[in-house]
Amino acid sequence: GNRQAGIIERYREFLPVNERTPHLSLHEGNTPLIYADRLSKELGLNLYVKYEGLNPTGSFKDRGMVMAVAKAIEEGSNTIMCASTGNTSAAAAAYAARAGLRCIVLIPSGNIALGKLAQAIAYGAEVIAIDGNFDEALRIVREITATHPITLVNSVNPYRIEGQKTAAFEICDALGSAPDILAIPVGNAGNITAYWKGFKEYHQAGKSGKLPHMYGFQAAGAAPLVKGETVEHPETVATAIRIGNPASKEGAIAAVRESDGLFEAVTDEEILEAYRLLARSEGVFCEPASAASLAGVLKLHKAGNLAAGSTVVCVLTGNGLKDPNIALKTVAAEPKAVPATQEAVMQIIESAGM
Numbered sequence: 402g403n404r405q406a407g408i409i410e411r412y413r414e415f416l417p418v419n420e421r422t423p424h425l426s427l428h429e430g431n432t433p434l435i436y437a438d439r440l441s442k443e444l445g446l447n448l449y450v451k452y453e454g455l456n457p458t459g460s461f462k463d464r465g466m467v468m469a470v471a472k473a474i475e476e477g478s479n480t481i482m483c484a485s486t487g488n489t490s491a492a493a494a495a496y497a498a499r500a501g502l503r504c505i506v507l508i509p510s511g512n513i514a515l516g517k518l519a520q521a522i523a524y525g526a527e528v529i530a531i532d533g534n535f536d537e538a539l540r541i542v543r544e545i546t547a548t549h550p551i552t553l554v555n556s557v558n559p560y561r562i563e564g565q566k567t568a569a570f571e572i573c574d575a576l577g578s579a580p581d582i583l584a585i586p587v588g589n590a591g592n593i594t595a596y597w598k599g600f601k602e603y604h605q606a607g608k609s610g611k612l613p614h615m616y617g618f619q620a621a622g623a624a625p626l627v628k629g630e631t632v633e634h635p636e637t638v639a640t641a642i643r644i645g646n647p648a649s650k651e652g653a654i655a656a657v658r659e660s661d662g663l664f665e666a667v668t669d670e671e672i673l674e675a676y677r678l679l680a681r682s683e684g685v686f687c688e689p690a691s692a693a694s695l696a697g698v699l700k701l702h703k704a705g706n707l708a709a710g711s712t713v714v715c716v717l718t719g720n721g722l723k724d725p726n727i728a729l730k731t732v733a734a735e736p737k738a739v740p741a742t743q744e745a746v747m748q749i750i751e752s753a754g755m
């Protein structure tokens with residue numbers, strides 16, 4: 402196979418890799434940094450989106466999972482397990498399938514997007530739904546993996562953070578340095594922790610002349626880092642970040658403090674507005690949780706809290722196809738069928754205005 406593919410080979414010198422680490426890859430990483438033409442003009446910013454939805458399973462989780470699974474194999478494990486709002490389970494299931502490992506995932510019943518559930522099942526994971534939320538699922542997984550020969554692959558596994566930091570490297574490689582501001586959705590807080598680690602390491606290695614300000618955005622109904630306390634019953638349309646007690650909160654708080662950044666909350670309405678805007682005015686379809694990054698930037702811009710001309714990168718963590726129900730529910734209803742004639746079709750086109 403192509404041994405240069407994927408993040409482990411590409412960023413080998415920055416990763417915990419040795420001769421015994423397997424060459425695992427589904428060609429993750431190397432995702433596009435897309436300039437947002439219209440929004441940049443409208444907002445007076447240099448706005449880019451890092452489109453992580455183009456990873457092999459459709460989210461940024463592939464970067465961390467390839468590293469965690471490679472190290473699990475290296476350490477002789479044959480079973481991995483995670484709690485997930487959906488994307489982690491899809492990535493775990495895919496890399497476990499690729500590597501021939503058993504994969505067990507715990508999900509909050511009724512609160513995971515359809516595409517993500519379909520993926521985990523298709524890749525052959527053992528999917529267990531619990532009557533509880535993500536925080537409860539993670540607690541159970543931590544208890545089981547602490548006492549059984551099963552490798553925990555949530556982002557409390559440090560190899561997950563190592564893999565995910567490569568997205569920060571790619572942004573610096575594409576721009577020539579870190580941006581002024583990195584805007585990112587925050588749920589369990591592993592990703593903001595990973596990006597900050599990546600930016601610091603690249604800066605230290607002389608590959609970026611500066612460090613960004615880290616702006617972490619949470620859904621208003623699931624914003625423990627904005628409030629400074631655990632949220633017992635997190636609620637948001639962005640099910641990926643429906644988390645009340647982030648496992649990596651220390652890392653996230655340090656990232657914001659050290660980078661002179663901020664945490665801010667955005668409402669579900671603001672999230673869905675940004676979600677529609679990205680698709681319609683830039684041609685980029687992400688999932689609702691991902692749009693929290695742009696929603697946050699729009700909110701700060703409106704309040705006059707973004708310096709004109711700033712280079713801003715919004716991380717779009719997952720693909721819009723993950724959550725088809727939200728698109729159909731919030732953008733427009735499914736189209737009704739009409740007779741299969743030119744007349745019937747023209748009637749509709751003309752009534753929409755020509």
Ligand code: F0G
Pocket residue numbers: 460462484485486487488489490556586587588589590591592593641642688690691718719
């Ligand atoms: N965006 C998406 C699409 C996600 O799936 C997640 C997390 C986040 C943002 C937040 O990243 O947790 O590192 O702060 N999803 C996890 C999962 C919880 O189980 O798939 P974070």
